[in-house]
Amino acid sequence: MTMSQITVKRIKAHWVDRARNYGILVDGKEVAEIGNDSEVAIDVDPGAHKVQLKIDWCRSPVIDIEVSQGKTVYLECGPRAHPALVLLYITVWKDKYIWVRKA
Template identity: 50%
Template structure:
């Protein structure tokens, strides 16, 4: 098993009181609050991770998970209070940003 850690960057305004759903291979696996992190174990192999809130979400992040190599993902809102209408209507597939890297010191 390998560990995936999802860290949600603390937002001052946007979505600060709501949790993001973590989807692993299309299935809900966890929820992460503003400024916190969740971790879960996955089998080695190819996986996708996506963040979601209501009908808005991030792009899918493809992973090729290797045994004993933890993966760290970080996310946060692309929208601000001023651009929220734009993101929830025209850019709902990119409402949340999601990026990641490997860290052997986790």
């Protein structure tokens, strides 16, 4: 059986989280880490999956994706926090600290 993949690309951050990795969760389990300005490919079974990224107590919203047999779904992510709003993003908006979307 040919594996399917989820490929996550993290855009280059010039300030926020530049030197820190994000954890990549697929279906609630941490399966990889991704550094600044890098890309990670994750083998998954075909079907529906929930993807989320995290750093410390902060997270991205969960994104639902469907991965077809032998295909790759491409996602991109990055920090949402503007330096002036970082205190709000690590407290009140902690579940929106990282953005993630289909590429």
